[in-house]
Amino acid sequence: MNDFHPFGWYAAKISPHLPKKAFQPVRSRLLGGLAYLLVVTGGILAVSLFDFHPVWNLLISIVLGFSFAALGFLGHEILHGTVVKTPWLRDLLGALAFWPLCTGPKLWRKWHNATHHVHTQHEEKDPDAWPSMEQLAKSRLLRWVYRIPFPVRASFAFASLSVMFTVHSIRMLVSFWQDFRWKNRIVVLCQFLLPWTTWIGLLWLVGWEKWLFAFLLPLLVANMIVMGYISTNHRLNPLMPVNDPLANSLSVTVPKWVDVLHFHFSYHTEHHLFPAMSSKYYPLVKEQIKRMWPDRYHEMPMTKALAALWKTPRVYYEHNELIEPKQGHVYGTLGNGLDPDEIAPRRREEDAEASPATRKAKWKNASGAGKA
Structure with missing residues (x-):
């Protein structure tokens, strides 16, 4: 694929084929959020007020983690103005x-909406992009x-x-801090500190053991679920x-019931359009993309995408490798x-004929580049 187009070019061609209601806010999504909020409240109260066996607390933690992640997916949708x-x-x-x-809403909209979406997979401007060889040499x-x-x-x-x-x-808070005006910095900092104050306050109220099951383990589970999607996005x-978006994004497939519970977060190419x-x-x-550009659309099961991530490194070479x-x-x-079904590396042309000692020396020189 040699001819690339910005997301607006695709959106203009797809929009006439979509119903008008698709461009209106969907307030009913809040019902799902209310259901998750009740589950989270009930789960935290159950762990905090009762002395369950650790196995039961662990199961509650997993449900809480799943609910934390789902609320994050809904928050992502809300802050795009679609609810x-x-x-x-x-x-x-x-x-x-x-x-x-x-994560606070003002920071999220700056980091995700205004920067990641505008500069997706740009080597220098996308805060979520992984490094190139040039950046590796500087770090x-x-x-x-x-x-x-x-x-x-x-x-x-x-x-x-x-x-x-x-x-x-936390890294994005530090990275974008200087981009906010002083009065907005106070808001951003408060939006960051208030949730942590709540959860640390819960620790003070219930103690370490119950806090482990009520918040810390659920947070780890939620991170794993959220990053399971995010790590496959680009x-x-x-x-x-x-x-x-058809070149720089990937949509994954999950069971339909998971799609419903996760607010269709798996449709990532569609989201960037x-x-x-x-x-x-x-x-x-998705139907329109696959009808108009079936050879450009990237889609695979999440398990296969995660396996491909496991088998490949995360440093870019010449941007497209x-x-x-x-x-x-x-x-x-x-x-x-x-080819996700048969991942195999090749050697760089400049390294193919070099001896192991030469390759080792080149790596040491590259590793030493940029040292003060």
Whole structure:
């Protein structure tokens, strides 16, 4: 695929084939949020007030984690303005939905709506994009990480999904802090601190053991579920100068009942084409994409996408490939030679004829680049 188009180009061609109601807010989504809120409240009260066997508390924690994640998916939809349009109500409901994940609405809209969606998979401007070889050479931390053997690093990366959304949210707070005016910084900081104050207050009330099951374990479960989706959204796709959702995004498939419970969060290409549309109508968008551009659309089961992530590195080489820097193994990306059913690397042309000693020396030189 050599000709790329911005998301508006696709949206203009699909829109005439969609019903007018698809472009209106869907307030009924709040009923699902209310149901999850009741489950979360009931689960936390059950763990806090009763002395259940740890096995039962663990099961409650898993349900709470699933509910935390689902509320996050709803919060994502709310803050795109697809549930309510009134700004103050949108932010209030979004804050409540994101409360378990401790992410504030003003920061989220700056980081996700105004930056990630506008600059998706741009090497320098997308805050969620993974690094290129050039960025690797400038980062001492990344150079250290990529000295770790690939299987060990892949195992650690998947384990870290249990904390990654929380960690990345804090990183985005620091990264975008200077972009806010002083009066907005106070709001952003309050929106960050209030949820944490609530959960730390719960710790003070119920003690470590009950807090572990009422919040900490659910938060880890929620991180794992949320990052299970987010990690497949773009990480198998190339870096691109053009924000083309059919090239830079992946939709995954999950059982229909999971799609319902997760507010159709799996439809990610569709979301990047119509971020201001309720995900309730994304199945209709998918039908039109597959009718108009079946060869461009990237879709696969989530389990297969996660397996592909496990088997490939996360550093970009020449923007449209992934590379394991130390060995020089290069993998394709979606639309650029990656076959999820048979993932196999090739060696860079400049490394193919080099001796192991030469390749090792080149890696050491690259690893030392940018040191002060």
